[in-house]
Amino acid sequence: MALVSTPASLEQALPATLDNAEVLRIRNDFPVLDQLVNGRPLVYLDSGATSQNPLSVIEAEQEFYEQRNAAVHRGAHHLAVEATEAFEDARQTVADFIGADYSETIWTSNATEGLNLISYTLSTAGLWAAQGRGDAGLADLALKPGDEIVVTEMEHHANLIPWQELAFRTGATLRYIPIDDAGSLRMDQAGDIIGSRTKVLAFTHASNVLGTINPVRELVALGRAVGALVVLDACQSAPHMVLDVKKLDVDFAVFSGHKMLAPTGIGVLYGKQELLDILPPFLTGGSMITTVTMERAEYLPAPQRFEAGTQRISQAVALAAAANYLTETGLDRIHRWETELGGRMVTGLESIPGIRVLGPAAGGERIGLAAFDVEGVHAHDVGQFLDSRGIAVRVGHHCAQPLHRRLGLTATTRASAYLYNTTDDVDQFLDAVAGVRAYFRA
């Protein structure tokens, strides 16, 4: 037997997309998927809310606690060194995952905390600038009455409310780019809304309700032209497609670990180095200082500047394991597969009488999710009916009340796929949806 390994370049290239056979192998890595719910095999179509964890992620966290648990960045003992290495290696892995530099990658609890971090540090920048504290550049970042913050009508509450509150604290005005009936941003109006007064432009990469993928490059160009800070909510993109924050040229980007195969309690904030280094901290305390007197403190540069207190170490390690799992599977392949599943959902839903799908019609570009209204049946009842068949979906307003109001709805049902869903999952879902109106006599 020849003990010659095959050079990587000669290995068979992976197919361009996943297929059902590969997905069935992938599913073996996710123990939670292998169970009966109400007597039926679980069909998990709620990854847009939270995703499931592969064994490699669960084991990474377990291995950390079994072998390396200690506080990081303090203590000279062996375990403290091991834990610190694991924690900082994880940061490098996740930085590589999104095309960022190591010191531009900040750990947060989740995307919500990341967006609050940005909004709070921007109002604190105003306080610092007013008192001549910190870098002179802070004065340019500070918001004041007359300035504008621009979001979109399709934002998740997490990328809306922090900006409402920043406007309240600073006297700035919040504006938004509306959507059209098909769920796309009115780019014909964006150029008028984003103007010389715009200090912050915050928008989602992909809508958690509509499935729309927003034109990031065009929006960034509009923001750049007026000198606005550009903030990207990457919650529904980072887990599902290649995200390169430098190529997109955004100033900040946020996402949550639990939507990309990692545990809850860990998320990421990306920020451009030159911004992170001058912005005031958000939370203050241990681990983020250089010199402390009884009167005041000096702060470390990023990333430590924004990581006060003992960090979520095992979760960071697990998030890196999740990033590796996605990279090894291939995000382009995952994205193509999910696009196929999303398209299958929409085509199927549109053929069922009484169903109104939100967002792009069949054939239009969308991520692997579909939210819909069932005529005469409330979303809660739809979700209960599907659950009785072992199918897990999300019901409600999906943390996007203004968007639902714009569409004349209060609650919808959303199915969202991930790399572990088969076309059979989608077909079972469609079959169940087709029975909803008859059951409730709508």
Place this chain on the structure above:
Amino acid sequence: MSLDQLYQQIILDHSKARHGSGLAGTVAPEGASTGQSHQLNPVCGDEVTLRLAVEDGKVAQVSWDGAGCSISMASASVLTELAEGMTVAELHEVIDSFREVLRSRGKIHADPDLLGDAAAFEGVARYAARVKCAMISWVAAEDALNQAA
């Protein structure tokens, strides 16, 4: 537990019938004291505004506007039929009993003599996420009753 035990026929019927629905179309009896309460479930957006008229110590009229799932709409409908004609004390007793059953996670059975059609909601108690749906109009009725009585 099967779906049919949750969505009993009586619940599906009431979710369509919606007895008492339509605040604008009803006028409280002259001389009656009224109370009105608006309740919202922020999780699903279910909403009920319920008005209750009390005359001579009895519930003379219940009317409401609402939007929500079949459980919440059927529950408001059942409540309307049940409450009208009851004394204030009787309605309080029924509301307390209904709440106890709904919050029991299925451990306490409904008394059909006391709760009438509302006993059909016993199955909802096993679905923690749906208890608020069944309770929303009853919470509104309790609030309105306290104002009116």
